[in-house]
Amino acid sequence: MTQRVTAAPASAFRTILPRVRRQRHPIVGWYRRNERVALSALGLVVFFAAWQIGADLGVIDPYFFSSPAAVLAAGFREVQLPRFWNDARISATELGVGSLAAVLLAVPLGIAIGWYRRISLTFDPWLNFFNALPRVALVPLVVLWAGLGVEMKTVIVFLGGFFSIILPTVEGVRTVERSLLDVSRSFRARERLIFTSLVIPGTLPFIASGMRVAVGRVLAGVIIAEFYAQTSGLGVMVKRSSETEQPDRMLFGVLIFTLLGLVLSEGVGSVERYLQRWRPSIDLEEAA
Amino acid sequence: MIVRRFAKVNERVLYGVLGFVGLGLVWEITASLGLYRRSLLSTPTAIWRAGVTDFGNGTIFPHIAVSLQEFAIGFVVSLIVAIPLGLAIGWFRRVDYATSALLAGLNATPNVALIPLIVLIAGIGLESKVIVVFLSAFFAVMVTTTAGVQSTARRHLEITRSFGGSQWLAFRTVALPSTLPFILSGIRIGAGRALVGVVSAEFLSANIGLGFYLGLYGQLLDTARLMVGIVLFGIFGVVIGELLRVVERRFEVWRPDIRA
Amino acid sequence: MTDHLALSARGVQMEYRDRGTGKRLLAIEKVDLDVADGAFVSLLGPSGCGKSTFLKIVNGLILATAGEIKLHRVAKGREDAMVFQDASLFPWYSVLDNVAYGLVCAGVPRKEARLRAAPYIDLVGLQGFADKYPYQLSGGMQQRANLARALAVDSAILLMDEPFAALDAQTREVMQSELLRIWNAARKTVLFVTHQIDEAVYLSDRVVVMAARPGRVVADIKIDLPRPRALEVKRTPEFAAYEEQIWRLIQHDRVPSPLEQAP
Numbered sequence: 082m083t084q085r086v087t088a089a090p091a092s093a094f095r096t097i098l099p100r101v102r103r104q105r106h107p108i109v110g111w112y113r114r115n116e117r118v119a120l121s122a123l124g125l126v127v128f129f130a131a132w133q134i135g136a137d138l139g140v141i142d143p144y145f146f147s148s149p150a151a152v153l154a155a156g157f158r159e160v161q162l163p164r165f166w167n168d169a170r171i172s173a174t175e176l177g178v179g180s181l182a183a184v185l186l187a188v189p190l191g192i193a194i195g196w197y198r199r200i201s202l203t204f205d206p207w208l209n210f211f212n213a214l215p216r217v218a219l220v221p222l223v224v225l226w227a228g229l230g231v232e233m234k235t236v237i238v239f240l241g242g243f244f245s246i247i248l249p250t251v252e253g254v255r256t257v258e259r260s261l262l263d264v265s266r267s268f269r270a271r272e273r274l275i276f277t278s279l280v281i282p283g284t285l286p287f288i289a290s291g292m293r294v295a296v297g298r299v300l301a302g303v304i305i306a307e308f309y310a311q312t313s314g315l316g317v318m319v320k321r322s323s324e325t326e327q328p329d330r331m332l333f334g335v336l337i338f339t340l341l342g343l344v345l346s347e348g349v350g351s352v353e354r355y356l357q358r359w360r361p362s363i364d365l366e367e368a369a
Numbered sequence: 370m371i372v373r374r375f376a377k378v379n380e381r382v383l384y385g386v387l388g389f390v391g392l393g394l395v396w397e398i399t400a401s402l403g404l405y406r407r408s409l410l411s412t413p414t415a416i417w418r419a420g421v422t423d424f425g426n427g428t429i430f431p432h433i434a435v436s437l438q439e440f441a442i443g444f445v446v447s448l449i450v451a452i453p454l455g456l457a458i459g460w461f462r463r464v465d466y467a468t469s470a471l472l473a474g475l476n477a478t479p480n481v482a483l484i485p486l487i488v489l490i491a492g493i494g495l496e497s498k499v500i501v502v503f504l505s506a507f508f509a510v511m512v513t514t515t516a517g518v519q520s521t522a523r524r525h526l527e528i529t530r531s532f533g534g535s536q537w538l539a540f541r542t543v544a545l546p547s548t549l550p551f552i553l554s555g556i557r558i559g560a561g562r563a564l565v566g567v568v569s570a571e572f573l574s575a576n577i578g579l580g581f582y583l584g585l586y587g588q589l590l591d592t593a594r595l596m597v598g599i600v601l602f603g604i605f606g607v608v609i610g611e612l613l614r615v616v617e618r619r620f621e622v623w624r625p626d627i628r629a
Numbered sequence: 630m631t632d633h634l635a636l637s638a639r640g641v642q643m644e645y646r647d648r649g650t651g652k653r654l655l656a657i658e659k660v661d662l663d664v665a666d667g668a669f670v671s672l673l674g675p676s677g678c679g680k681s682t683f684l685k686i687v688n689g690l691i692l693a694t695a696g697e698i699k700l701h702r703v704a705k706g707r708e709d710a711m712v713f714q715d716a717s718l719f720p721w722y723s724v725l726d727n728v729a730y731g732l733v734c735a736g737v738p739r740k741e742a743r744l745r746a747a748p749y750i751d752l753v754g755l756q757g758f759a760d761k762y763p764y765q766l767s768g769g770m771q772q773r774a775n776l777a778r779a780l781a782v783d784s785a786i787l788l789m790d791e792p793f794a795a796l797d798a799q800t801r802e803v804m805q806s807e808l809l810r811i812w813n814a815a816r817k818t819v820l821f822v823t824h825q826i827d828e829a830v831y832l833s834d835r836v837v838v839m840a841a842r843p844g845r846v847v848a849d850i851k852i853d854l855p856r857p858r859a860l861e862v863k864r865t866p867e868f869a870a871y872e873e874q875i876w877r878l879i880q881h882d883r884v885p886s887p888l889e890q891a892p
Binding site for chain 1: 381383384385387388389391392410463466467468469470471473474476477478479480481482483484485486488489490561564565568569572573580583584586587588590592595598599602603606
């Protein structure tokens with residue numbers, strides 16, 4: 082550099098300094114790496130502690146809201162009763178059969194409907210309509226057809242799962258068709274080959290996303306049906322507890338559904354994440 | 370040539386209407402032929418007649434009015450709570466972490482399961498329904514708002530920092546506008562959930578409202594009126610959904626992922 | 630005539646440590662750089678050589694792990710303003726509000742910011758587009774607005790991070806020529822990052838050539854082409870000579886730095 086340069090007085094400069102690296106206490110390091118787990122656990126603890134303390138102090142009325150300790154105690158009592166396990170078995174049956182039937186029917190039907198554009202356009206409004214319909218409205222109809230027993234409840238469960246899964250399946254097939262089939266058709270691939278190598282893998286993430294939504298729907302279906310039918314099942318237990326003014330037992334029942342919902346949706350969620358690794362698709366509707 | 374283009378543009382509507390009309394016809398015909406018990410599903414004509422009657426003598430209006438009222442109050446309150454909360458959770462990482470477990474649990478709980486508890490606390494009238502509507506809409510609105518904030522383009526936030534703007538300015542001028550389309554989408558989804566909530570709650574325990582109407586005529590095996598209720602519900606859902614979609618589309622250009 | 634230094638960097642280093650493996654990565658090994666007031670200096674190099682990183686350190690977006698940078702302080706306001714590569718106009722603001730944004734960030738009230746920003750819209754050639762929105766603008770026009778925003782802040786130093794990389798070849802040439810016109814009018818110090826040799830030679834007084842792994846300066850070449858420079862200068866033999874010289878430097882620099890060869 083051959084320019085003649087005169088350094089200006091020091092005060093005329095702003096100095097940008099580097100980052101100072103401080104030594105951190107090992108606990109801080111651990112916290113930084115596991116911040117999410119630590120804080121969410123803290124949030125839970127604070128919530129339950131506040132609830133318990135509030136109930137003990139009478140700030141919130143334990144008659145209505147119960148307390149964590151009471152709920153646990155009620156739960157402990159419940160699981161020792163054979164009636165509880167009978168109820169659990171029945172609800173599980175409704176849930177299992179209904180969900181399985183929903184998946185087994187919705188996926189093939191969804192693929193078939195999605196494959197033929199005109200058919201999907203025809204059925205689309207109906208599928209959306211039934212998906213948005215609250216199943217409580219359909220319960221009296223289903224009771225008319227199927228009585229008040231396990232069959233009716235299974236149908237309600239089935240309906241929730243079916244429409245939650247078939248809609249994204251149809252959408253998945255249509256999305257795949259739009260984006261990929263031009264390519265394969267230009268190479269004149271055989272239709273069956275297109276199907277197995279493109280459509281099915283491409284639709285899987287959509288199906289998985291639908292199943293994640295279906296988890297909430299089928300659980301709600303069990304409850305809705307059992308609230309109405311009131312014969313036996315965990316949902317019935319919840320309703321009876323509210324009628325006999327036993328909020329701790331009722332909350333225990335709700336807790337079971339919550340835990341079940343968490344486990345199931347986490348399971349489906351991890352399958353979905355695995356499938357989405359090579360097919361990112363963000364759908365706000367399902368995220369909510 | 371013109372006809373073909375017209376048909377293409379409106380193909381969606383065409384097939385949709387075709388499906389609608391087609392199903393209606395099939396329904397009417399199979400019912401009149403006595404292929405199954407008429408009371409199981411009613412028929413389009415019977416439903417129409419029942420609807421005209423109830424609208425004519427005004428018996429249905431109080432139910433609609435109450436349901437709309439419960440929906441409106443619960444929904445608006447849920448927006449007032451869920452949107453700021455969603456913004457806070459999206460913007461402050463620590464708030465997100467702290468509330469994540471609790472919100473996951475709340476989300477996993479089917480709202481219906483909480484209805485008996487809510488009725489126990491708040492009784493059988495308007496308040497309990499408002500609470501149920503609130504819970505139904507809350508999560509959808511909050512989650513989409515959070516997703517919106519968290520999807521704010523990093524580059525945009527970088528720009529504020531680059532020019533020396535404060536975090537508060539970044540939130541106001543970057544995150545908020547960027548999140549608006551997501552909030553609107555969440556409002557639309559939440560409205561749908563809220564409608565389901567109000568009907569479910571009224572169905573299970575109320576003495577007035579569309580849900581109650583459904584339950585009553587279900588018990589009385591008046592399938593025609595039951596269907597009137599269902600159709601009304603469907604209409605409300607579609608109308609509200611479409612209105613909100615229009616608003617949503619107006620702000621589509623604000624999404625950071627939409628380029629020229 | 631004495632020149633002041635607009636920017637003076639000593640020993641700037643940027644080291645990343647992978648949290649998972651613990652491996653250290655030197656994005657910038659050591660950079661010493663002096664930039665005179667009003668000069669147009671390019672940082673040229675392949676991806677990974679640290680040129681953008683250096684720019685961000687100057688702008689304050691990243692903190693270096695070692696070294697110091699001195700910026701000549703002006704009377705008020707920021708010393709530097711950055712022009713980003715792409716996707717950097719807010720879709721929800723009009724062009725005017727976008728161009729005024731740098732001032733808003735500096736604390737200027739919105740009304741005044743709009744007034745001060747307006748002439749810069751004309752300066753960059755976007756007359757009449759003040760009320761349009763980014764989606765209504767082409768890529769080249771968006772970059773003009775980008776430039777206007779940085780100019781409106783009226784800082785002494787302009788930092789430009791591959792601003793024309795996302796544009797097609799024709800638009801890019803037009804923008805290069807426009808940039809020189811604007812620079813002549815505004816008389817700023819420019820630090821310009823690019824990976825295109827011809828762009829660097831055409832625009833700059835000096836081309837600082839950098840290499841990657843680790844990021845470091847390998848050459849500092851003075852460009853003695855007369856100003857003002859029309860686009861035709863790109864076809865002259867002198868220009869080609871500079872290009873050739875720099876190209877050879879980049880090709881030959883497969884040799885690791887002396888520091889790396891320590892046992």
